[in-house]
Amino acid sequence: MLIRLKDGHVIDPAHDRDGIDDVWMQDGRIVARPPRGTEPDAVYDVAGKIVMAGGIDIHSHVAGGNVTLSRLLLPELHEGTEAPPDGQPFGTARWSSYETGRLYARMGFTTVVEPAVAPSQALQAHLELADLPILDKATLSVLGNDEVLLGLMRDKAGRDAIADYVGLVVAKSRAIGVKCINAGGSAAFKDNVRTFGLDDVIPSYGLSSRQIFKALQQAVVDLRIRHPLHLHCNNLGVAGAIDTLVETIEAADGLPLHLAHVQFYAYGSEGKRGFSSGAQQLIRALNLNPNVTVDVGQVMFGQTVTISSDSLRQYSANALASPNKWIVWDGEGNGGGIVPFHYKASNVINALQWAIGLEIFLSAHDPWRVFFTTDHPNGAPFTTYPKILHLLMDRDERARYIAGLPKAAMALSALPSITREFTLQEVAIMTRAAPARLLGLTDRGHLSPGAIADVSVYTDTTDRTAMFERAALVFKDGNLVVRDGEVTEYRFGRAETVEPGFDKAIVRTIDGRLGDLYGTDTRQFTVPAGAIGRDEPFRVHPCRS
Amino acid sequence: MSVRIDGEAASFEDAVERAAAVLSAGRAPVVAGLGTDIAGVRAALKLAEHLRAAVGHRAAPALSRDLAVLSETGILFVTPTEAGRRADTVLLVGDLATRAGWLAEVFGRDGAPARTVVSLGASAKAAAAMGTEGAPLSLAVKGVGVRDTLLALKARVGGRPVDEKRLGRSGLRDLDNAAKTLAAAKYGVVVWDAAGLDGLSVEAAAGLVRDLNAAARYAAVPFPGDDNAAGAVLACAWTTGFPPPLGFPGGIATHDPWRFDVDRMVASGEADAALWISAMTPAAPAWTEAPPTVALVAAGTRFVMPPAVVIEVRRADRTTDAVLHDARTNTLTPVAAPRGKAAADALPTVAAVIAAIHLRLSGKGGASC
Ligand SMILES: [Zn+2]
Numbered sequence: 046m047l048i049r050l051k052d053g054h055v056i057d058p059a060h061d062r063d064g065i066d067d068v069w070m071q072d073g074r075i076v077a078r079p080p081r082g083t084e085p086d087a088v089y090d091v092a093g094k095i096v097m098a099g100g101i102d103i104h105s106h107v108a109g110g111n112v113t114l115s116r117l118l119l120p121e122l123h124e125g126t127e128a129p130p131d132g133q134p135f136g137t138a139r140w141s142s143y144e145t146g147r148l149y150a151r152m153g154f155t156t157v158v159e160p161a162v163a164p165s166q167a168l169q170a171h172l173e174l175a176d177l178p179i180l181d182k183a184t185l186s187v188l189g190n191d192e193v194l195l196g197l198m199r200d201k202a203g204r205d206a207i208a209d210y211v212g213l214v215v216a217k218s219r220a221i222g223v224k225c226i227n228a229g230g231s232a233a234f235k236d237n238v239r240t241f242g243l244d245d246v247i248p249s250y251g252l253s254s255r256q257i258f259k260a261l262q263q264a265v266v267d268l269r270i271r272h273p274l275h276l277h278c279n280n281l282g283v284a285g286a287i288d289t290l291v292e293t294i295e296a297a298d299g300l301p302l303h304l305a306h307v308q309f310y311a312y313g314s315e316g317k318r319g320f321s322s323g324a325q326q327l328i329r330a331l332n333l334n335p336n337v338t339v340d341v342g343q344v345m346f347g348q349t350v351t352i353s354s355d356s357l358r359q360y361s362a363n364a365l366a367s368p369n370k371w372i373v374w375d376g377e378g379n380g381g382g383i384v385p386f387h388y389k390a391s392n393v394i395n396a397l398q399w400a401i402g403l404e405i406f407l408s409a410h411d412p413w414r415v416f417f418t419t420d421h422p423n424g425a426p427f428t429t430y431p432k433i434l435h436l437l438m439d440r441d442e443r444a445r446y447i448a449g450l451p452k453a454a455m456a457l458s459a460l461p462s463i464t465r466e467f468t469l470q471e472v473a474i475m476t477r478a479a480p481a482r483l484l485g486l487t488d489r490g491h492l493s494p495g496a497i498a499d500v501s502v503y504t505d506t507t508d509r510t511a512m513f514e515r516a517a518l519v520f521k522d523g524n525l526v527v528r529d530g531e532v533t534e535y536r537f538g539r540a541e542t543v544e545p546g547f548d549k550a551i552v553r554t555i556d557g558r559l560g561d562l563y564g565t566d567t568r569q570f571t572v573p574a575g576a577i578g579r580d581e582p583f584r585v586h587p588c589r590s
Numbered sequence: 591m592s593v594r595i596d597g598e599a600a601s602f603e604d605a606v607e608r609a610a611a612v613l614s615a616g617r618a619p620v621v622a623g624l625g626t627d628i629a630g631v632r633a634a635l636k637l638a639e640h641l642r643a644a645v646g647h648r649a650a651p652a653l654s655r656d657l658a659v660l661s662e663t664g665i666l667f668v669t670p671t672e673a674g675r676r677a678d679t680v681l682l683v684g685d686l687a688t689r690a691g692w693l694a695e696v697f698g699r700d701g702a703p704a705r706t707v708v709s710l711g712a713s714a715k716a717a718a719a720m721g722t723e724g725a726p727l728s729l730a731v732k733g734v735g736v737r738d739t740l741l742a743l744k745a746r747v748g749g750r751p752v753d754e755k756r757l758g759r760s761g762l763r764d765l766d767n768a769a770k771t772l773a774a775a776k777y778g779v780v781v782w783d784a785a786g787l788d789g790l791s792v793e794a795a796a797g798l799v800r801d802l803n804a805a806a807r808y809a810a811v812p813f814p815g816d817d818n819a820a821g822a823v824l825a826c827a828w829t830t831g832f833p834p835p836l837g838f839p840g841g842i843a844t845h846d847p848w849r850f851d852v853d854r855m856v857a858s859g860e861a862d863a864a865l866w867i868s869a870m871t872p873a874a875p876a877w878t879e880a881p882p883t884v885a886l887v888a889a890g891t892r893f894v895m896p897p898a899v900v901i902e903v904r905r906a907d908r909t910t911d912a913v914l915h916d917a918r919t920n921t922l923t924p925v926a927a928p929r930g931k932a933a934a935d936a937l938p939t940v941a942a943v944i945a946a947i948h949l950r951l952s953g954k955g956g957a958s959c
Pocket residue numbers: 104106160161305306420423
């Protein structure tokens with residue numbers, strides 16, 4: 046089936062395209078304009094509309110153990126109000142996998158990364174993702190608090206053995222990369238440590254956070270995994286955490302490193318509340334260290350729930366739980382914590398968090414290195430993306446928000462003085478082209494021939510919230526899946542994975558260690574394709590050559 | 591005889607047709623038992639949404655007590671694997687005799703650390719499974735049950751006064767001793783099985799963990815339930831947002847432990863059709879009076895009242911590759927059927943039977959989405 050999107054305003058920053066043009070699709074791929082006289086099977090007149098590649102979210106907690114615990118903790122926050130349309134079972138069941146796919150698709154997103162999968166819960170995460178319709182998905186394996194890695198490091202197993210182990214976990218758990226969450230923090234918490242900085246040491250292992258994250262960073266480089274180590278730093282949410290963040294950036298030593306939801310660390314300790322914006326310090330560090338990328342983790346006001354594998358931090362945050370109940374758990378690696386939270390516009394700290402996130406976006410020099418996230422649902426649910434894009438693109442919209450926020454908070458951030466407005470080109474970089482590049486997914490995030498035909502079409506209006514809330518058309522693999530902001534039919538995407546090479550001899554070593562520790566073996570993090578219940582659930586992408 | 595309609599041998603196709611007729615005739619059908627693998631639960635939920643049926647699990651009473659604590663206060667827990675490796679102090683709450691095998695797997699492994707066991711009503715069998723030398727420190731107060739002893743212990747851990755008259759001087763001394771022992775842990779765990787406790791006890795046990803964790807490290811190890819109950823909870827939660835018992839009034843996924851209590855619905859006559867699933871143990875429903883029922887059961891299941899349709903299915907853990915909740919790792923695990931067994935078993939899986947019924951009802955593949 047040959048499809049023509051006719052006369053749209055095509056924005057494809059990966060190829061510097063920004064103008065009126067056609068996009069052609071056939072058999073699930075973008076194709077070149079066919080020879081004159083070839084009749085397409087379908088033509089969509091998209092004149093006056095914006096055409097972009099499908100959106101890609103690099104960091105959103107949409108599946109797995111902690112996400113499902115949040116469902117069980119807070120049934121009262123997601124009571125349903127409407128029945129799903131025919132042929133879309135569970136599509137309106139709030140907080141379900143099905144609803145997540147439907148709501149992402151209507152905004153024009155076609156790929157989402159669940160960034161925090163404990164290897165032992167990889168099968169559950171992939172099963173949940175298999176029930177998330179429309180989008181392709183990918184997972185990051187969480188390492189850095191697991192007793193196996195810590196044991197290898199303590200026993201000086203060496204750089205190759207660590208890379209082999211990391212490669213084994215990534216391949217067997219069907220991940221696309223590696224995440225490290227408060228390296229050593231959860232292990233230290235199990236030793237009854239309650240705060241953990243970059244150079245603090247896990248009592249039972251004698252290893253520092255810095256040593257652990259650097260070992261993993263090196264392993265990812267050695268394995269030629271395209272997505273750099275995805276790091277959640279120490280001291281999340283703490284006033285003065287900007288120092289930890291900058292030290293971590295400097296510790297990267299020029300090797301690739303991605304830092305997650307940096308808004309939650311861009312906190313100085315100035316002002317009478319001892320809490321201020323550290324955004325400008327972060328921007329300076331980013332400018333000096335081009336090897337580092339970040340995503341923002343923007344805060345928006347309202348009720349949400351924080352979901353994190355940083356069990357130490359989540360435990361320490363439990364006093365802030367609203368409603369007042371929380372879950373924290375220990376596991377073989379990170380464990381995690383679920384703490385409901387309400388960001389209030391009237392609260393000086395919360396208002397400042399909101400401003401700091403926007404300040405980071407708007408002060409960053411290079412949109413290719415600063416990614417668009419709310420750390421869903423930690424800063425805000427992903428459904429707030431249209432509002433955030435509006436704020437970034439429209440200084441009057443920002444002024445309207447700022448006018449209603451505590452002056453004490455606005456005085457502590459540079460945001461009110463920033464006049465920059467994001468262009469559609471920059472939005473397309475942040476939400477399409479750059480994420481694909483960062484993840485090593487060369488088949489998407491752009492609209493040149495050969496790319497998978499994931500395309501979003503938006504109605505170009507000054508009300509950017511309305512524009513991005515409901516895409517006019519969305520194609521997934523060349524199939525029309527959204528029309529006028531409504532999903533027209535379910536299709537099920539795949540999980541995008543990598544299979545880094547590793548020395549197979551490591552399997553016996555790790556089986557032995559897991560056997561000694563727990564009486565288990567590497568099957569604990571192995572996800573068989575046959576267990577997922579869908580045809581061809583995985584697609585393998587090459588590592589760096 | 592693997593397929594029966596009204597007690598008589600029948601073909602699979604006829605049984606599916608009759609099953610579809612029975613279930614679609616109900617105005618308030620229930621999907622009960624739910625003892626099946628993840629594929630079976632996923633299929634059952636799709637059919638339940640189509641039928642607007644209530645969904646419950648056989649382990650519902652115990653499940654509901656743990657889930658109530660989860661949604662009312664939350665919980666601080668640890669995977670059994672990590673507990674077995676790390677815990678130097680274990681408080682056993684309740685009898686736990688039927689969980690001795692699980693306790694031995696979790697705590698009784700070779701090379702387990704030396705640990706102190708405190709027993710609050712644990713049976714000798716459960717205590718023996720812990721693999722520690724010597725008898726546990728027993729906290730039995732004469733004439734005071736597990737729940738009240740637990741509440742008193744929690745009070746003493748928190749430094750609050752208790753009813754000294756009722757507990758007696760030696761009872762109080764024992765409590766304070768136990769409180770001191772528990773507080774001295776480097777990493778302590780509190781183990782329970784909600785099947786043997788009331789709701790208040792489960793809440794108190796979870797609260798005790800939080801209290802003890804203020805200074806030492808503590809976490810709970812609740813038994814996750816039989817028949818893949820914990821797996822069913824997870825699959826229901828990611829599919830509908832909610833654990834069972836749940837229903838689909840007006841097509842909207844809704845959680846309500848009383849309204850969708852399938853046993854209550856059957857006993858009161860409110861349920862007028864039932865799909866009973868027990869593919870992990872050969873168990874019939876314990877209902878004394880039942881609406882027209884379709885039963886998907888393990889071979890050898892005996893019924894007090896013959897259901898309208900019986901289709902025997904593969905044992906999820908024996909003759910088919912399955913995904914099940916693992917009570918030791920506390921996560922979903924692929925379980926491969928022993929080689930040859932799957933091929934030798936001509937029975938269908940729960941997921942396949944339900945998909946066939948769904949297809950019959952909707953004319954569309956229940957399996958595709
Ligand atoms: Zn995150």
